[in-house]
Amino acid sequence: MADVIDHPSRAAATPPDTRAATGYNFAYLDEQTKRMIRRAILKGVAIPGYQVPFGSREMPLPYGWGTGGIQVTAAVIGPDDTLKVIDQGADDTTNAVNIRSFFAKTAGVATTERTTEASVIQTRHRIPETPLTEDQILVYQVPIPEPLRWLEPREAETRKMHALEEYGAMHVSLYEDIARYGRIIKSYNYPVKVNDRYVMAPSPIPKFDNPKMDRMPALQLFGAGREKRIYAVPPYTKVKSLDFEDHPFTVESWEQSCALCGAGDSYLDEVVTDDKGGKMFVCSDSDYCEQRRDAGHQGDGGDSNYATRNEIPENETSSGDDR
Amino acid sequence: MTVDPVFQRPSPLLQVRGITHRYGHHIGCRDVGFDLYPGEVLGIVGESGSGKTTLLKCISGQMEPSEGSVEYQTRDAGLIDLFRMSEARRRLLMRTDWGIVYQNPRDGLRMRVSAGANVGERLMAIGDRHYGHIRSEAVDWLERVEMDIGRIDDMPHTFSGGMQQRLQIARNLVTKPRLVFMDEPTSGLDVSVQARLLDLIRGLVRTLGIACVIVTHDLGVVRLLSHRLMVMKGGSVVESGLTDQVLDDPQHPYTQLLVSSILPV
Ligand SMILES: Nc1ncnc2c1ncn2[C@@H]1O[C@H](COP(=O)(O)OP(=O)(O)OP(=O)(O)O)[C@@H](O)[C@H]1O
Ligand SMILES: [Mg+2]
Ligand SMILES: [Zn+2]
Numbered sequence: 241m242a243d244v245i246d247h248p249s250r251a252a253a254t255p256p257d258t259r260a261a262t263g264y265n266f267a268y269l270d271e272q273t274k275r276m277i278r279r280a281i282l283k284g285v286a287i288p289g290y291q292v293p294f295g296s297r298e299m300p301l302p303y304g305w306g307t308g309g310i311q312v313t314a315a316v317i318g319p320d321d322t323l324k325v326i327d328q329g330a331d332d333t334t335n336a337v338n339i340r341s342f343f344a345k346t347a348g349v350a351t352t353e354r355t356t357e358a359s360v361i362q363t364r365h366r367i368p369e370t371p372l373t374e375d376q377i378l379v380y381q382v383p384i385p386e387p388l389r390w391l392e393p394r395e396a397e398t399r400k401m402h403a404l405e406e407y408g409a410m411h412v413s414l415y416e417d418i419a420r421y422g423r424i425i426k427s428y429n430y431p432v433k434v435n436d437r438y439v440m441a442p443s444p445i446p447k448f449d450n451p452k453m454d455r456m457p458a459l460q461l462f463g464a465g466r467e468k469r470i471y472a473v474p475p476y477t478k479v480k481s482l483d484f485e486d487h488p489f490t491v492e493s494w495e496q497s498c499a500l501c502g503a504g505d506s507y508l509d510e511v512v513t514d515d516k517g518g519k520m521f522v523c524s525d526s527d528y529c530e531q532r533r534d535a536g537h538q539g540d541g542g543d544s545n546y547a548t549r550n551e552i553p554e555n556e557t558s559s560g561d562d563r
Numbered sequence: 564m565t566v567d568p569v570f571q572r573p574s575p576l577l578q579v580r581g582i583t584h585r586y587g588h589h590i591g592c593r594d595v596g597f598d599l600y601p602g603e604v605l606g607i608v609g610e611s612g613s614g615k616t617t618l619l620k621c622i623s624g625q626m627e628p629s630e631g632s633v634e635y636q637t638r639d640a641g642l643i644d645l646f647r648m649s650e651a652r653r654r655l656l657m658r659t660d661w662g663i664v665y666q667n668p669r670d671g672l673r674m675r676v677s678a679g680a681n682v683g684e685r686l687m688a689i690g691d692r693h694y695g696h697i698r699s700e701a702v703d704w705l706e707r708v709e710m711d712i713g714r715i716d717d718m719p720h721t722f723s724g725g726m727q728q729r730l731q732i733a734r735n736l737v738t739k740p741r742l743v744f745m746d747e748p749t750s751g752l753d754v755s756v757q758a759r760l761l762d763l764i765r766g767l768v769r770t771l772g773i774a775c776v777i778v779t780h781d782l783g784v785v786r787l788l789s790h791r792l793m794v795m796k797g798g799s800v801v802e803s804g805l806t807d808q809v810l811d812d813p814q815h816p817y818t819q820l821l822v823s824s825i826l827p828v
Pocket of ligand 1: 617
């Protein structure tokens with residue numbers, strides 16, 4: 241049964257494309273634009289979690305396809321970099337393939353599907369399971385950068401709320417969850433406080449990934465194209481998920497492990513295996529799953545009948561505390 | 564309460580001097596000054612367009628006046644001019660030590676979150692991170708404004724106008740403010756609803772010892788609630804004094820007209 245669902249086979253890094261498209265500047269954007277974006281990134285790094293406005297450019301992709309992330313990637317990538325692009329944890333989705341080939345063409349850089357081989361990783365929806373290192377940059381595609389927007393539609397007002405650290409409203413949304421459902425049900429784009437100062441939207445990653453942002457050795461950059469905002473979390477910066485003392489932050493867990501590789505510590509996706517309603521849980525991070533299987537790990541092929549997703553308190557030590 | 568060391572009387576909570584506000588060339592209010600003492604209720608009456616709301620916005624920090632000063636007796640640093648303190652400090656003051664109850668509940672409530680969250684927001688804003696505590700405070704305050712606690716998770720738009728005003732009051736009082744500003748809190752409500760709301764406000768203000776500035780065009784409201792009264796016309800204060808004195812023995816022709824028009828009551 242394990243062969244029903246198979247992640248695409250991993251090739252080693254593709255070498256730099258010597259036939260890179262001509263007629264474009266390196267990585268598509270002109271140097272002046274890249275400098276402008278780099279300045280915004282530097283400011284973002286200097287003020288962790290602060291949203292820096294930037295002059296977002298028209299890209300040969302519609303908004304919603306990661307134009308913010310692409311511009312950030314274009315501004316930081318160099319000819320010697322190796323790029324990985326993931327979408328929903330996988331490297332083979334249309335969006336990921338398009339962005340990867342965009343940079344292979346316009347920058348001629350090497351690309352890879354392996355987390356450990358990449359120096360720049362552009363992502364939508366996930367942080368790789370394999371811990372990132374100081375030598376890597378993680379670029380997030382962000383649709384809505386403003387975590388306060390749901391409550392306060394006026395931009396001038398949200399800027400003021402950030403400036404004055406008026407963040408009571410963020411807990412109002414968590415309060416509403418508990419009042420209505422008995423627990424905090426927000427599971428994506430779960431708000432965090434960065435470096436004990438700015439409240440930040442981590443982009444639509446599952447809250448499962450939030451603890452990975454905390455004191456991550458890699459530089460984390462966030463680009464929102466439509467909203468024209470860049471923000472950053474420098475290496476080893478504290479990132480704390482908001483919560484209540486009596487309703488601490490928790491992450492998703494599963495009763496079973498990955499049907500393909502047996503991993504018990506990764507974020508699992510439920511996939512349909514046949515037209516009779518058969519289902520199994522597999523790693524959402526396809527590279528992680530593949531690497532484990534290559535190393536000889538095996539799952540049960542999805543035999544465990546049924547299991548549900550739990551909530552367990554996150555290990556206190558992994559997120560620190562700032563109350 | 565701060566006490567004047569020489570005269571042994573409390574010093575004013577709010578000291579307003581020479582407030583003038585212009586909208587372009589148009590005068591909103593002109594040269595208004597008064598002192599408000601802890602626990603005192605000041606009524607501001609006058610016809611439509613007389614400058615009541617303009618004045619209230621200026622003295623409650625919502626709008627900077629063209630001229631004049633508003634000083635507030637802070638808990639930690641004595642009298643401070645509202646518009647000289649940092650914006651951060653002013654905003655903190657406005658959501659902790661002060662309350663503002665608007666005529667239109669939409670201006671004073673978060674319509675997209677539940678009644679309980681509306682009451683709890685201020686607590687969360689000043690750092691309360693214990694859900695159970697926030698929840699029990701919300702229950703307590705909904706009870707104090709005589710709302711059905713079974714509706715704590717309902718959205719504000721599902722409540723009647725009178726209940727929305729009660730919710731606004733609870734939302735403001737949860738941080739135990741020393742000063743509350745109210746702009747026509749009962750207008751637009753049915754007479755019987757108005758009367759019950761006024762009773763509630765009077766009870767809360769008295770038992771909690773809150774100082775209050777209440778704007779209304781209804782002399783019945785000030786008669787019931789306020790210790791002192793200011794009568795405005797055309798942007799200026801034409802008469803002021805103890806409420807009973809002003810209403811029983813009005814001096815200015817305009818006040819006389821106002822009073823005579825409600826004599827049957
Ligand atoms: N935003 C504004 N721009 C220009 N003029 C204004 C503005 N707000 C109020 N005014 C004018 O200032 C004067 C005082 O208005 P204000 O709203 O303070 O009166 P009010 O006593 O509160 O009246 P009402 O009883 O109708 O609420 C009026 O002449 C009004 O037209
Ligand atoms: Mg008015
Ligand atoms: Zn797996």
